[in-house]
Amino acid sequence: MSYHSNADLGGQDVRDAIVMEPEGELFHAPWEPRVMALVVAMGPTGLSNIDMNRSVRETLPNYRDLSYYEIWLAALEKLLLQKGVFGDSPPPPRQVMRADLVAAMIAKGSPSSRSPTRPARYALGQRVRTIAAQAAHHTRLPAYARGKVGIVERVHGAHVFPDSNARALGESPQWLYTVAFDEAELWGGRIPKQGSTNSVDAFESYLEPAAAG
Amino acid sequence: MSEHEHHSHEAHTHEHPPRVPSEMELRVRALESLLTEKGYIDPAALDVLIDAYQTKIGPRNGARVVARAWCDAEFRRWLLADATAAIASLGLTGRQGEHMVAVENTPQVHNLVVCTLCSCYPWAVLGLPPTWYKSAPYRARAVKDPRGVLKEFGVELPESTQIRIWDSTAEVRYLVLPQRPPGSEDLSEQQLANLVTRDSMIGTGLPGTAA
Numbered sequence: 503m504s505y506h507s508n509a510d511l512g513g514q515d516v517r518d519a520i521v522m523e524p525e526g527e528l529f530h531a532p533w534e535p536r537v538m539a540l541v542v543a544m545g546p547t548g549l550s551n552i553d554m555n556r557s558v559r560e561t562l563p564n565y566r567d568l569s570y571y572e573i574w575l576a577a578l579e580k581l582l583l584q585k586g587v588f589g590d591s592p593p594p595p596r597q598v599m600r601a602d603l604v605a606a607m608i609a610k611g612s613p614s615s616r617s618p619t620r621p622a623r624y625a626l627g628q629r630v631r632t633i634a635a636q637a638a639h640h641t642r643l644p645a646y647a648r649g650k651v652g653i654v655e656r657v658h659g660a661h662v663f664p665d666s667n668a669r670a671l672g673e674s675p676q677w678l679y680t681v682a683f684d685e686a687e688l689w690g691g692r693i694p695k696q697g698s699t700n701s702v703d704a705f706e707s708y709l710e711p712a713a714a715g
Numbered sequence: 716m717s718e719h720e721h722h723s724h725e726a727h728t729h730e731h732p733p734r735v736p737s738e739m740e741l742r743v744r745a746l747e748s749l750l751t752e753k754g755y756i757d758p759a760a761l762d763v764l765i766d767a768y769q770t771k772i773g774p775r776n777g778a779r780v781v782a783r784a785w786c787d788a789e790f791r792r793w794l795l796a797d798a799t800a801a802i803a804s805l806g807l808t809g810r811q812g813e814h815m816v817a818v819e820n821t822p823q824v825h826n827l828v829v830c831t832l833c834s835c836y837p838w839a840v841l842g843l844p845p846t847w848y849k850s851a852p853y854r855a856r857a858v859k860d861p862r863g864v865l866k867e868f869g870v871e872l873p874e875s876t877q878i879r880i881w882d883s884t885a886e887v888r889y890l891v892l893p894q895r896p897p898g899s900e901d902l903s904e905q906q907l908a909n910l911v912t913r914d915s916m917i918g919t920g921l922p923g924t925a926a
Contacts, residue, residue: 511832513855519867521850538765540746572739587750587755614886642832646831703885703887
């Protein structure tokens with residue numbers, strides 16, 4: 503089955519103006535804060551994980567027609583249906599975010615770093631090439647950065663691998679790197695020169711060694 | 716569906732003309748009721764969450780971090796070397812700030828943060844992302860036409876300034892450390908924090924100028 507993300511927008515031809523928003527203007531309808539809070543509060547139930555949530559959101563067929571909180575709501579509804587929450591035997595929540603736990607749970611967060619089980623394959627300053635193949639599942643390598651040569655600029659340790667975690671195949675932690683690309687490598691002559699460098703955070707299996715340039 | 720006492724706007728309907736709830740409102744309430752009945756959520760926790768992101772967790776937190784870095788060279792070094800720990804030392808930790816990296820603007824380099832794949836944003840220091848940050852035009856164009864995007868925000872940089880774009884494609888969250896405004900030598904840390912705007916910590920803006 504083919505997989506298509508409707509959320510992979512980097513470099514796409516989107517001409518609408520960017521609509522400015524003053525600081526402190528957080529919501530535009532009374533239901534929006536409830537959706538934000540519902541999604542956050544469902545986290546500890548363990549029904550899904552952040553990568554599953556992103557996968558459900560990015561594959562909503564009408565993703566591009568929805569506002570962001572509409573996307574969050576539609577994806578939450580879809581996920582709950584998938585998990586049988588509305589059926590006769592809903593899965594029990596792992597933990598419920600009670601009001602008195604909220605502050606502590608926010609302050610604790612959910613780190614994605616894990617102990618590495620083997621040494622990093624790439625080193626700072628090394629030239630690497632991102633894989634060119636399009637994944638047939640949720641992935642975090644944007645299309646514009648596929649098959650491009652860049653330099654490892656930061657090494658972040660091992661982190662939960664979204665491609666695996668989104669499919670309930672386990673966390674399968676991998677080394678994570680910031681890989682920086684020159685604009686000419688990413689866009690060739692397709693843009694006027696900007697004087698820019700662009701990085702993505704790439705998991706180890708998104709990368710291959712590249713010949714010294 | 717008519718007895719959601721935790722919806723504060725309903726508790727006050729006697730003060731306002733009656734308002735018909737929108738379809739979206741009804742849909743969200745129905746979902747909230749179901750999840751409450753089934754024991755997945757505590758509606759009171761939603762109120763606490765909303766209040767936290769409306770009154771406690773927002774860009775004024777990040778502004779404190781920036782102002783401290785401007786005033787304290789050792790803190791600045793720590794922030795650039797280990798942002799998660801340095802930021803945690805100011806009591807700012809947790810959700811969507813678990814793995815922080817601070818990137819410093821200089822006369823040579825201007826940093827710009829985007830999430831082209833969704834809406835990854837450093838909630839612990841900046842709160843909830845603005846709508847434009849989550850919307851298609853910014854996500855599509857920030858990587859390909861950063862100077863054009865900056866111009867829309869009213870920021871024009873010298874041609875000699877390199878633009879460094881950070882696409883937050885994993886769980887690392889980026890905070891831009893803007894350049895300290897010229898002429899701000901005599902300002903207190905709190906006065907400096909007041910000059911730090913949300914957009915200046917995303918890279919789509921510059922801090923205010925010292926009066």
